[in-house]
Amino acid sequence: MKIIVLLKRVPDSEAKILINKEGTGIREDGVKFVINTYDEYAIEEGLLMKEKVGGDSKVTVVCMGPDEATEAIRTALAMGADDAVHIADDSLSNPGPFTTATIMAKAIGDEEFDIIFCGKQAIDDDMAQVHCILAEMLDIPQVSVAIAFELSDDTTKATVSRRIEGGDEKIDTSLPVIVSCDKGLNDPRYASLPGIMKAKKKEIRKKSLADLGFSEIPGGGRSRILKWLPLPKGGECRMVEAEETPDAVRELVRLLREEAKVI
């Protein structure tokens, strides 16, 4: 079984994100970049499927990002992925979902695959679109926000649970398929020390846009960001105090009913 995992390098979830001086994006200096949180579930699910099916199964990581993204790729290889394609091109900065999907479709088109796993969204632009657009371009089905993935014994089908409002939706899908992964799908393994050792020898195939046959950035020019806005400052908190707790609670209930009008 050939499995592809899509990877993105994003600011650490704990990082403080500030708008740059020009107001055209975020300040990157001092921000730690890591593997996108949800992509870790994708890597783990890929490795689980590889282990389950066995034989000549293989997990290939596909990552689009700057040269510095090799550390994220290397971490995925240390977790157990077999090899990687790294699409890096100086002309690519903050590509939109169509640009990313078009380039990835081309890169993936050159690979064999049965399943593509990716994170449910990247925690930088939070679009959650690439996997759907990619699915359409590759003409395969998609399942978004998976929390359980079960491969059929003959490895031609899968049953996937995805989280929806108020329940879990079960989806039957044929393979090949692209599945976006949510927290809860699995418990991503650590990159073990032997894994880190082995990762050094694994191949990362680096590709530029020209290598993939693009003479210019595809899929762009669809939207523009007009403004970057910080979060509105929180209002003053009104502390409800009283000698006895029940009195404070009664006052709170009055405020919620009469002032805030929410109950």
Add this chain to the structure above:
Amino acid sequence: MCIELTEEERMIQKTARDFARKDIAAVVEESNRNGVFQDDIYRKLSELGFMGMTMPEEYGGVGFGNLCLVLALEEISRVCPSTAIAVSVHNSLTNHIIFRWGSGDLKKKYLPRMTSGEAIGVYALTEPNAGSDVAAVRMSAVRDGNEYVLNGSKILISTGDKAGVIIVIACTDPEKRTRHLTAFAVEPDFPGFSIGKIEHKMGMKASTTVELVFEDCRVPASNVIGKEGRGMQIALGSLDGGRIGIAAQSLGIAQTALDEAVLFARERQQFGKRIVDFQATRWKIADMATNIEAARLLVYRAARLRDAGRACSKEVSMAKLFASRIANEAVYDALQIHGGVGYTEEFKIERFFRDARVLEIYEGTSEIQRIVISKKILEEYEQMYLA
């Protein structure tokens, strides 16, 4: 010498950090409150390769250097300093001694079991009248055919009750001046071995400290490490590794002290403002952070020197002396910033305050480090004048 970490070193650091913050953190309160050595944590650490990280692949290790071990110990100590003790002793003393001085057979017999974590390595040197003074070891080992018979006891032995392999330094010939000691690899099920008193300590409670009792304990002669009479050389030759481990542990404790102090000072209000906005707090934070940075440079550099195969006893002692000192200052100041609640078990700093004290004691007291450093310095000056 560059102190910037390589990609590989950052990855090792990240694995150690993630594991400590998730798996160790989940049990840290319980294990330190009830004095529980977490077998499960060591099993997982072994699976991730941490129990053989500096050993070559042929013995089931990963072949990383001392700096990688330092990074791992620092991250583990940020969450649970006691957990780092067994990892440090196992890697920097036991594995190292068997690998460096043991016979080929002994390496094949023990290293695979140790790198896989099946057997936890323990180091037994200290006696009631010997410790910093290695030469004073009096536990006796008498040759009897193909065996040695060990008699006496070792005290304050970390993780002694969890041992798979114990390196014991004993006296084989009281008459010889420097060749009177011999190192043995002892297994806990050898006849005549038993666990004595279990200590109740001030801190480091998730690591056990016990007395080991040897009553006509019979050890095969093939379990002599190196040759008979090499014990002193082995004990002195493995000091550096053990000390770097404690220096790394100190970094972790100091860093957590700073983290906790800043976190607390930003939230706690007194006299209408956050205490982080008082200059007295700011100065403490600046001093702590500067000391930690300086200590980290010393420790990482000492580890890099050791990895390069250079003589580094002076640098290692400086790193251990300084890092253990500033760790104690950091927990002191951090607890002071916490005020009264810092003295309660509700806050992490109380545990780190207790854990820090031993840093200046074990693996060579601060006084011993100063002796090593000054001796080396004076030697350097003498060489200058001679030249």
Add this chain to the structure above:
Amino acid sequence: MTGDILVFGEIRNGELKKVARELVYGARTIAAGTGGSIDALIVGTGAETEAAKLASLGVRNIAVVDDEATANYSSEGYATVLADLVREGDYGYILLGATAMGRDLGARAVAKVDGVMFSDCVELGFEDGACIARRPVYSGKLYVEIAPTGGRPVFITIRPNNLPPAEETGDGGEVTARGAGIDLAAIRAIATEIAPLAGGRPDVTEADVIISGGRAMKDASNFKILEDLADLLGGAVGASRAAVDAGFAEQPLQVGQTGKVVNPKLYIACGISGAIQHLAGMRTSKVIVAINKDSNAPIFEKAHYGIVGNLFDVVPVLTEEIRKIL
């Protein structure tokens, strides 16, 4: 391309989701700029009956698709239906709820028509001939205002509970049934069943009221006191990551960076200190109440009302007091 707007009305369990009315409100903002009309598409079992709920909101045409191929949700089937109608009506704007269905279907459909999509928007405006959408980025740590550069259909998913529901105008729209335009057999991935979450409470992303518990809940069984209050108010129970990691609550209830982003009218945080990752998931709630015994907990910086006290003392009294007035 026209200035007309198509609103996608989502059906779950045979009922139109309430976000549809909020979408119509958003559509009116755009229509005021483009001068276009508002149409709607409702797909799924019960579409025809539910269409009435939109008809009185001044929607011009309501296309309903209730076909064998659309009885169960599929990205491919629903996206085909939507994309076909977008091409046919030459719509300039397509609005969907930022729900599990809307996000999945919208992104597939936008690929089919080679458009552009803005996800998870919280506000809409119209300036210089184009719609401007405000959306959170970096897990809600910043917002951007984004506009299309023109010439392509613009898909916008809007988070539930952000826009007010459109008011009735009394105008009756025309309901037209149409075929799915796709064979069931051609669909490769399709929903087979929905297992509802235990408890029968609304999902945190859709609830008007959320009662959330943190590490201070101490035990899973203590969530009972939050459930009692949530049930009284018809709300959902939420949890911080610390509470989920400690095993006190199930992951679907988690609010925050690696959980759900919520936007209820009332969010009551009980024993939640307010880590930045948690705040990222709930700070846009209309009214936030914090109950915490630590008066310095960062949650109070984001809260509108706060009570310093032990949640086990406060919450049961709160439930009783509210019960008295309801």
